[in-house]
Amino acid sequence: MSLDKYSLKLPKAVYSGKEAMDNIPEILKSAGSKKVAAFTDKGIRKLGLFDLVEDQLKKADVEYDIYDDFPPEPSYQAVQGVIDRFKGHGYDFIVACGGGSVMDTAKLASVLVTDEYGVKELLDDPKRAKKCLETLAIPTTAGTGAECTPNAIVGVPEKEVKIGIVNDNMMSDYVILDARLIENLPRSIAASTGVDAMCHCIECYTSNKANAFSDTFALRGFEIIMNNIVKACDDKDALAEKNNMQIAAFYGGVAITASGTTAVHALSYPLGGKYHVAHGTSNAMLLIPVMRFNAGDEEFRKRMAAAWDFAYHGDKKLSTVDEKANALIDWMDEIVKHLDIPTDLKEFGVKTEDLEGLVASGLQQQRLLVNNMREVTADDARSIYLNVMK
Ligand SMILES: NC(=O)c1ccc[n+]([C@@H]2O[C@H](COP(=O)([O-])OP(=O)(O)OC[C@H]3O[C@@H](n4cnc5c(N)ncnc54)[C@H](O)[C@@H]3O)[C@@H](O)[C@H]2O)c1
Ligand SMILES: [Zn+2]
Known part of the structure; x- marks a missing residue:
C-alpha cells in the first residue's frame, strides 16, 4: 500500500x-x-x-x-x-x-x-x-x-x-x-441488484484507486455477498441473509466512495442510457466477461487471489495465484448463472449493427475506465460486448 x-x-x-x-x-x-x-x-x-x-x-x-x-x-x-x-x-x-x-x-x-x-x-x-x-x-x-x-x-x-x-x-x-x-423483493430484482453490489465490491477491490480504506469495506462486503446472495435470493424466509446483503451493499457504497468502479460499470452505462437495461442487470451481464478479460493482468490476478483467500470458506486446497483467481471467477460465474441473470443483449433490443455504437459509447466512460487495471481498447470492448450478444 x-x-x-x-x-x-x-x-x-x-x-x-x-x-x-x-x-x-x-x-x-x-x-x-x-x-x-x-x-x-x-x-x-x-x-x-x-x-x-x-x-x-x-x-x-x-x-x-x-x-x-x-x-x-x-x-x-x-x-x-x-x-x-x-x-x-x-x-x-x-x-x-x-x-x-x-x-x-x-x-x-x-x-x-x-x-x-x-x-x-x-x-x-x-x-x-x-x-x-x-x-x-x-x-x-x-x-x-x-x-x-x-x-x-x-x-x-x-x-x-x-x-x-x-x-x-x-x-x-x-x-x-x-x-x-x-423481505419480499422479487427474486429477479434481488438477484440483479445483489450482483450490482458484488460488482461494486470486486471492482473497487481491483481498482487502480483501491486503498486501505476502500479495501476494508470492499473485501468484507464481497465476502458477505458471495456467502449470502444465493440464500437471500432463493429463500423468502432468509431474513438474516437478506439483512447481511443490505449491510454488504452499504459496504459496497462506502467502497465506491473511497475507491471507484472499473470496466464493468463503464461498459454498462451505454446499455442503461440507450437500451434502458436496468443498472443491476447490465452490470451482472458484463461482470464475468470483464473479469475474464481483466484476468490477463497479473496485478489483477493477485488481487483476485487475495479476494478468494478472504471470501472462500471451503477446503483451502488451491495454492497458486492463477488457480485462486480462476476459481474465484468460476465461483462468481456459477452464482450469476444460478440467479438466472439474462445473458443476451438481444433480449433488450440490441442488434448486431449496434455494436460499434456501444463500443464508442463505452470507451467514453474514461472516468471509470482509468480505474481498470488492464487497459481496455476498442477491440477489447468489442469482444467483451460480443460475449453478451449471441
Ligand atoms: N448513486 C449511486 O451511487 C448509485 C450506485 C449504483 C446505481 N445507482 C443508480 O440506481 C438506479 C438503480 O437502482 P436500483 O437497482 O436500486 O433499482 P430501482 O430503484 O431502479 O428500482 C427497480 C425496481 O424495483 C422496484 N423495487 C424497489 N424496491 C423494491 C422492493 N423492496 N420490493 C419490490 N420491488 C422493489 C422499484 O419499484 C422499481 O420498479 C440506477 O439509476 C443506477 O444508475 C446509483
Ligand atoms: Zn452499480
Whole structure:
C-alpha cells in the first residue's frame, strides 16, 4: 500500500436490523425537523412498504408530503420535474425510501432547493451543488449503495447515456437498513441488484484507486455477498441473509466512495442510457466477461487471489495465484448463472449493427475506465460486448 493520500466519507449515523425504522422519530427530533419531503416510488407504495415509513412520520408528529411520481432510472428532465414540484414548500428534511432511483432523485433534491442552478447545470458543473437539506436514506434494494455515496446517476436522453453527478454535498446524513423492506423483493430484482453490489465490491477491490480504506469495506462486503446472495435470493424466509446483503451493499457504497468502479460499470452505462437495461442487470451481464478479460493482468490476478483467500470458506486446497483467481471467477460465474441473470443483449433490443455504437459509447466512460487495471481498447470492448450478444 502506498503512502498516497486517501479519504473516507460516511453518513453521520447508520441504523440496521429488523426494526431499524423505529429510529425515525428520534432522527427527526434531533434534526429539529417539522416538515418532511418524502421520496419513494409507486411500486414501493403499492406493496405497502412505504407504510412502515409513514407510520413513523406520524409518530414523529411532523408534517409531510410524498413525492412518488417519477420513473425508475429517471432522466435529468424527469428529476427536474419532481424538483420543480417540491421546491418552495418550506421542507426542512428529506426522507428517501426506495432503490437507487429514488435515493438519487432525493439526493439531488437535497442540493436543489435553490434557483441558482438546476440538474442540467449540475451535469455541466457538479461542483456547484450546495447542501440545502439533511437527508435520511432507506434503501429497499440491496443494492446500489446509493444510500452512502456522493453520486446521483441520471439519464441524458439526448446523448443516450447515463451520467453520474458526484459531489460530497449529496452524501446522505442518516441511513436505515431495515430488513423488512427487502423481505419480499422479487427474486429477479434481488438477484440483479445483489450482483450490482458484488460488482461494486470486486471492482473497487481491483481498482487502480483501491486503498486501505476502500479495501476494508470492499473485501468484507464481497465476502458477505458471495456467502449470502444465493440464500437471500432463493429463500423468502432468509431474513438474516437478506439483512447481511443490505449491510454488504452499504459496504459496497462506502467502497465506491473511497475507491471507484472499473470496466464493468463503464461498459454498462451505454446499455442503461440507450437500451434502458436496468443498472443491476447490465452490470451482472458484463461482470464475468470483464473479469475474464481483466484476468490477463497479473496485478489483477493477485488481487483476485487475495479476494478468494478472504471470501472462500471451503477446503483451502488451491495454492497458486492463477488457480485462486480462476476459481474465484468460476465461483462468481456459477452464482450469476444460478440467479438466472439474462445473458443476451438481444433480449433488450440490441442488434448486431449496434455494436460499434456501444463500443464508442463505452470507451467514453474514461472516468471509470482509468480505474481498470488492464487497459481496455476498442477491440477489447468489442469482444467483451460480443460475449453478451449471441
Ligand atoms: N448513486 C449511486 O451511487 C448509485 C450506485 C449504483 C446505481 N445507482 C443508480 O440506481 C438506479 C438503480 O437502482 P436500483 O437497482 O436500486 O433499482 P430501482 O430503484 O431502479 O428500482 C427497480 C425496481 O424495483 C422496484 N423495487 C424497489 N424496491 C423494491 C422492493 N423492496 N420490493 C419490490 N420491488 C422493489 C422499484 O419499484 C422499481 O420498479 C440506477 O439509476 C443506477 O444508475 C446509483
Ligand atoms: Zn452499480
